[in-house]
Amino acid sequence: MKFNTKTIHGGQKHDPAYGAVMPPIYQTSTYAQTTPGGHKGFEYSRTHNPTRKALEDSFASIENGTFGLAFGSGLAAIDAVIKLLKPGDEVISTNDLYGGTYRLFTKIFEDFGIKFHFIGMENADKVAQYITKNTRLIWVETPTNPMMNIVDIKAIAEVSKKNNLLLAVDNTFATPYLQRPLDLGADIVMHSATKYLGGHSDVVMGALVVKDEKIAERLYFIQNASGAICGPQDSFLVLRGIKTLHIRMQRHCENGRAIATYLKNHPKIEKVYWPGFEDHPNHQIAKEQMDDYGGMISFVTKGSDFESAIKIVENLKIFTLAESLGGVESLAGHPASMTHASIPKEEREKTGVVDALIRLSVGIEDIDDLIEDLEQAIG
Numbered sequence: 009m010k011f012n013t014k015t016i017h018g019g020q021k022h023d024p025a026y027g028a029v030m031p032p033i034y035q036t037s038t039y040a041q042t043t044p045g046g047h048k049g050f051e052y053s054r055t056h057n058p059t060r061k062a063l064e065d066s067f068a069s070i071e072n073g074t075f076g077l078a079f080g081s082g083l084a085a086i087d088a089v090i091k092l093l094k095p096g097d098e099v100i101s102t103n104d105l106y107g108g109t110y111r112l113f114t115k116i117f118e119d120f121g122i123k124f125h126f127i128g129m130e131n132a133d134k135v136a137q138y139i140t141k142n143t144r145l146i147w148v149e150t151p152t153n154p155m156m157n158i159v160d161i162k163a164i165a166e167v168s169k170k171n172n173l174l175l176a177v178d179n180t181f182a183t184p185y186l187q188r189p190l191d192l193g194a195d196i197v198m199h200s201a202t203k204y205l206g207g208h209s210d211v212v213m214g215a216l217v218v219k220d221e222k223i224a225e226r227l228y229f230i231q232n233a234s235g236a237i238c239g240p241q242d243s244f245l246v247l248r249g250i251k252t253l254h255i256r257m258q259r260h261c262e263n264g265r266a267i268a269t270y271l272k273n274h275p276k277i278e279k280v281y282w283p284g285f286e287d288h289p290n291h292q293i294a295k296e297q298m299d300d301y302g303g304m305i306s307f308v309t310k311g312s313d314f315e316s317a318i319k320i321v322e323n324l325k326i327f328t329l330a331e332s333l334g335g336v337e338s339l340a341g342h343p344a345s346m347t348h349a350s351i352p353k354e355e356r357e358k359t360g361v362v363d364a365l366i367r368l369s370v371g372i373e374d375i376d377d378l379i380e381d382l383e384q385a386i387g
């Protein structure tokens with residue numbers, strides 16, 4: 009089955025009761041048993057729920073994995089991955105990553121004795137330099153949020169395999185429409201399904217997909233034991249969202265390309281971060297591991313600072329000033345005061361997240377309206 013077909017049919021069965029084409033929202037916490045243990049595969053909805061199961065099977069299918077797991081948020085999914093580790097274990101992570109992931113690693117898991125090394129991963133050899141006898145996991149975000157750096161998943165997977173480590177990739181920005189980390193050698197794919205997979209800015213959810221049965225077993229155990237699951241209604245909404253992922257992504261990519269090009273040619277713009285440009289430092293890797301370049305773009309206007317960047321995002325009328333990304337509507341954000349405010353200023357500026365940086369999640373509206381909006385806001 010090819011990707012566009014998988015988004016609609018992958019892992020899906022018509023409901024056995026009445027043949028419903030969409031899985032019903034099984035809004036139940038528990039399931040009748042004929043005798044203790046005599047049930048139809050579902051006992052309690054923290055452990056399993058048929059609507060969530062349909063979604064988890066869809067996750068596995070679109071990421072070319074075997075096992076999918078849905079969580080109450082992207083961070084809950086990341087939390088489950090780090091719970092595969094023990095005190096004393098070490099993680100090597102990209103240094104330019106979503107602020108909430110950085111906060112979870114440094115403000116929660118460091119207190120439990122897990123050590124994190126945050127490094128630039130543009131060169132896989134550099135990753136190897138940080139491996140110690142305690143390293144267990146490499147955490148990659150690519151494209152990175154918000155600097156749009158690209159990490160070579162295949163090269164990092166080679167280092168990871170050689171050293172018997174786990175490699176997890178946050179595939180939120182690219183989605184499996186553009187990039188399939190398991191095919192490139194990763195062990196775990198993670199999503200904030202809140203973003204492109206859900207696609208309509210109406211759900212908060214996380215996803216994990218793996219191929220290996222042992223890793224899956226442990227993650228299912230953690231999912232049930234820690235309990236950070238999502239409900240059936242949200243599962244239904246994300247499953248519905250995935251059915252149009254391919255056509256939404258196609259338009260996100262088209263609009264993203266048009267806006268990146270418009271900004272690059274704008275006399276008031278200093279720098280545009282978008283991996284589709286040939287002069288992007290990791291363009292070659294992006295070209296090899298992604299099928300297109302997506303709708304996430306960051307930029308800095310000439311001579312701008314904190315206040316002038318705020319003014320631009322406040323002036324936008326069709327782009328909504330908001331946290332999050334990946335919905336059908338265009339959003340603009342100011343990472344320094346919003347998504348990345350939890351990263352200390354010195355740390356975020358080292359990776360380019362300066363006060364003047366603006367991040368766009370380009371939606372699927374009419375491109376002329378989006379460009380006109382940017383034109384009036386930038387001035």
Ligand SMILES: Cc1ncc(COP(=O)(O)O)c(C=O)c1O
Pocket residue numbers: 081082083084106108109149153178180181199200201202212213214332
């Ligand atoms: C790349 C990335 N990973 C993880 C997360 C966390 O996901 P959630 O907000 O669903 O917990 C986000 C949220 O913005 C994100 O952008």
